[in-house]
Amino acid sequence: MNGKKYKYLIFTPSIFIFFSIFFPILNLIKLTLNFDSLKINNSKSRNYSYEILSSDNKILKKLSRKFDVLDNTNSIPFFLKYSFISGEDKRFFNHNGIDFIGLSRAIINNLRSGYVKEGGSTITQQVARLIFLNNNLSFQRKIKEIIISLLLDLKYSKNQILKLYLNNIYLGSGAYGVNEASQVYFGKLIEELTLSEIALIAGLAPAPSIYSPYQNVELAIKNRNKVLESMYLDGYISLANKNKAIEERINLNYKTADKLLINFILEETDKRIEKKNDNKFLRIKSSINKDWQEKAQNISRHAGPEQLEFALLSIESNTGLIRTMITSKNPSINEYNRVITSIRPLGSTFKIIPYAAALIEGIELSDKFEDLPRCWESYCPKNFSEDYRGSISLIESFKSSSNIVPISITKKIGLKNIINLANSFGLGYNQEFKEFLSLAIGSYGDNLLNITKVYSAINNNGKIQSSSILEKIESYDNQSIWENKSTSKKILDLKVNKKINKLLEKSVKEGTSKAASIKGKKIYGKTGTSDGNKDLWFIGSIDNLTTGIWIGYDDNKESELSSGNAAYLWKKYIAEIYKIPIKK
Secondary structure (H helix, E strand, C coil), X not given: CHHHHHHXXXXXXXXXXXXHHHHHHHHHHHHHHCCCHHHCCCCCCCCCEEEXXXXXXXXXXXXXXXXXXXXXXXXXXXXXXXXXXXXXXCCHHHCCCCCHHHHHXXXXXHHHHCCCCCCCCCHHHHHHHHHCCCCCCCXXXXXXXXXXXXXXXXXXXXXXXXXXXXXXXXXXXXXXXHXXXXXXHHCCCHHHCXXXXXXXXXXXXXXXXXXXXXXXXXXXXXXXXXXXXXXXXXXXCCHHHHHHHHHCCCCXXXXXXXXXXXXXXXXXXXXXXXXXXXXXXXXXXXXXXXXXXXXXXXXXXXXXXXXXXXXXXXXXXXXXXXXXXXXXXXXXXXXXXXXXXXXXXXXXXXXXHHHHHHHHCCCCCCCEEEECCCCECCECCCCHHHCCCEEEEHHHHHHCCCCHHHHHHHXXXXXHHHHHHHHHCCCCCCXXXXXXXXXXXXXXXXXXXXXXXXXXXXXXXXXXXCCECEEEEECCCCCEEEECCCCEEECCXXXXXXXXXXXXXXXXXXXXXXXXXXXCCCXXXXXXXXXXXXXXXXXXXXXXXXXXXXXXXXXXXXXXXXXXXXXXXXXXXXXXXXXXXXXX
């Protein structure tokens, strides 16, 4: 009986230990074998390489696509392939995922040197960590890594494993994969890299932060030379190639593209080509004027306190093409698109809608309205600074940005008519307009793109154009894939539109928008301010260009600035791009 109990006591823990080890290993095997290589790449990764150009054919950004793991025709360039093999895993093609010879050699060398001089992990093991595990040092993780590596070697070819590695390895400065590293460090497509540049990127693999050329270019070059020497000794490059690459000067890419601008261009590209595109390379010509973009970005940094944010949009009125789009003071850090995504109260910039409705209804610019304190039931709005002018013409009320008059107009014409007109201009879809009188003075919100398009339509004889940040899309051999063909919709009668322009011109010449005035130039525009100066706007047109500016805090904090600051920044921008001298 005691013997049976003893066997039971031994058998039960053994069963428990067996299943506690067996099931996790089984799950690990199942996870690895069911792994879909198509899903590993970032969801934002595209199946095409691209080159984005400005409207004047200057490079905004280039990026190679990730390697297609399952497409054998999508080959890895020779030098790129063997720079990583020579530097990271010399016996890559000769082991089954675990290199016991390399591991033994690494242990001996590390023991001799007294510190970790070299790692024993194969490229396959690094793939196991990149995709399934992490870099935590533990015996359990190492066992998992070995199992996954053996399974990966069974499931995939060596070239497929290498593609997984090159697609996902972190190479510093936010670059995941050699395609991103090529863009970040050199502003190039993978195919454009020189041997020297490839070797520098491969040299980052062991410790990207230590060997980063942005942090220590001498150390990066030293490691590059080690990779080149290794490639030469392994027979992958000639002595002449090695020496030429060592002598080559490293020209780093210090220009960082606005991620949000680039993402918006790519999103618009994807909409145009849909899923029918089978081109592996796209040359995307954007409508962005690179010089204007850079000037506007520099001006944005003068927009008040550090935390105060800034957005600017310039639209070519008769084509709808976006020439400038600034999403933030510092778009490389603050990745929030204030031109498209941010919905903020429009303030007095919306007043153009009830005034346009009044003119459509036959009200004249000279017709009089009472600009005096009053209430509409429980709603008792006030003018800014509580300044009232009594009996005042329509044009004078717009010039002084009265709140009372546009509400009176709206009450007379009807909120439904105001909303319908706003909707026809493209407003009121991001935030649905409700029938409240405060709508007339901009209590409801929209984005900078939509309100700028309203003023752009007025600058285009009452015709609203479909907006676009793209001019054309071509294939690698310059074959046209898509070309912009702007469509327009007539919103306002020409006579009405001329009267509206008189309102806008008067506002800039003599009214609340005077900070945007430039001597000798016809400017049509309007400032706008939400409660507590939380949102400061100016939308203005000069010649065939309409530009909108918004400044404010992302957390909706009150500002000590005024919409006059937005108007002045508009003037500064216009003066820069048109090369007009202005007094400070």
